[in-house]
Amino acid sequence: MLEWFIERHVxxxxxxxxxxxxxxxxxxxxTVYTKLLKESKNMSLTNSSLLKNIKLKYENxxxxxxxxxxxxxxxxxxxYEKRIFKIPIYRLESISIEAIYMCVVIGFxxxxxxxxxxxxxxxxxITMIFLPGIMGFMIGSILLSTKAFLAIEMxxxxxxxxxxxxxxxxxxxxxxxxxxxxxxxxxxxxMEEMAQKNIENEKNLYDNKENISYLHENVESIxxxxxxxxxxxxxxxxxxxNIINQVINEIIK
Numbered sequence: 369m370l371e372w373f374i375e376r377h378v379x380x381x382x383x384x385x386x387x388x389x390x391x392x393x394x395x396x397x398x399t400v401y402t403k404l405l406k407e408s409k410n411m412s413l414t415n416s417s418l419l420k421n422i423k424l425k426y427e428n429x430x431x432x433x434x435x436x437x438x439x440x441x442x443x444x445x446x447x448y449e450k451r452i453f454k455i456p457i458y459r460l461e462s463i464s465i466e467a468i469y470m471c472v473v474i475g476f477x478x479x480x481x482x483x484x485x486x487x488x489x490x491x492x493x494i495t496m497i498f499l500p501g502i503m504g505f506m507i508g509s510i511l512l513s514t515k516a517f518l519a520i521e522m523x524x525x526x527x528x529x530x531x532x533x534x535x536x537x538x539x540x541x542x543x544x545x546x547x548x549x550x551x552x553x554x555x556x557x558x559m560e561e562m563a564q565k566n567i568e569n570e571k572n573l574y575d576n577k578e579n580i581s582y583l584h585e586n587v588e589s590i591x592x593x594x595x596x597x598x599x600x601x602x603x604x605x606x607x608x609x610n611i612i613n614q615v616i617n618e619i620i621k
Contacts, residue, residue, distance in 0.1 A: 377499070379474060379475075379477070379478035379481070379500045380478065380499060380500050380503050382474065383471050383474055383475055383478070383500065383503050383504050383507055384503070384507065386467050386470055386471055386474070386507075387467070387471060387507035387510065387511060389463070389467065390463065390464055390467030390468065390471075390511050391511065391514065393460050393463050393464040393467070394464050394511070394514055394515055394518060394520065396452060396460060397457075397460055397461060397464060397518075397520050398518040398520055398523075400452060400457065401520055401523040401524050401527060402523060403416070404416065404418065404419070404523075404527050405523050405526055405527045405530070407419055408526075408527050408530035408531050408534075409530060411423065411530070411531065411534040411538070411539075412534075412538070418446065418447070418450055419531070421446060422442075422443060422446045422531060422535075423535075423539065425442075425446060426442065426535050426539060427539065427543060429442075430540065430543050431543065431547070439532050439535055439536060440528060440532060442535075443528060443531050443532065443535075464511075464515065464520075465515075467511060468508045468511045468512050468515070469508070471504045471505075471507045471508040471511065472504050472505055472508040473504070474500070474504055475500045475501045475502070475503055475504015475505055475507075475508070476500075476501050476504065477500075478499075478500025478501065478504065479497065479498055479499075479500050479501035481500075482496060482497045482498070482499070482500060483497055
């Protein structure tokens with residue numbers, strides 16, 4: 369088994385493959401952060417779905433009074449939800465860093481296995497013995513130099529600064545002004561409703577006064593009609609009594 373690994377240079381091939389994967393990861397991260405850095409310079413007009421999502425979440429939290437004191441943690445949470453080829457961005461960052469150390473460690477491990485194998489075979493081939501270690505160290509150095517040249521961490525730091533500055537100094541002030549306007553508008557509407565209710569109450573009071581006055585007039589009219597009717601009835605009764613008395617007097621005579 370060890371002979372198969374050594375003769376086919378499996379460890380060296382694995383180190384090269386790991387280096388290629390790491391370079392691809394660094395390239396993807398550099399592209400992503402370069403684009404995000406460019407978009408973060410003008411947050412108000414950004415076309416990035418990630419930055420739009422950050423703005424929307426921050427705005428909703430602020431309006432609901434769920435104040436985000438740790439803005440960087442808020443940005444981290446939104447950023448690490450981003451996926452590239454269905455892989456979380458934090459996983460790609462981890463791969464790019466771990467690959468550097470893995471190349472060096474696997475290279476030294478391969479050198480140790482080569483020493484063990486060639487000593488058993490009584491073969492002294494310095495180049496072949498130290499090939500995995502040299503390759504692991506070289507590829508690790510290339511990856512580290514590439515990472516430093518692309519300055520991904522610096523781009524990420526500037527991106528964080530731009531987004532944090534916009535959220536704390538621009539969007540927050542804008543939301544404060546908007547909330548103040550909404551409060552003023554709400555108070556104005558309440559005053560309008562109260563004024564309208566007062567007008568309606570005054571109108572109802574005036575209508576009630578008219579109705580009461582009308583009722584008083586009707587009551588007085590009814591009382592007057594009742595008094596007049598009683599007088600007419602009493603007069604008719606008196607007339608009948610007079611007629612009866614006249615008849616009785618004539619009979620007596």
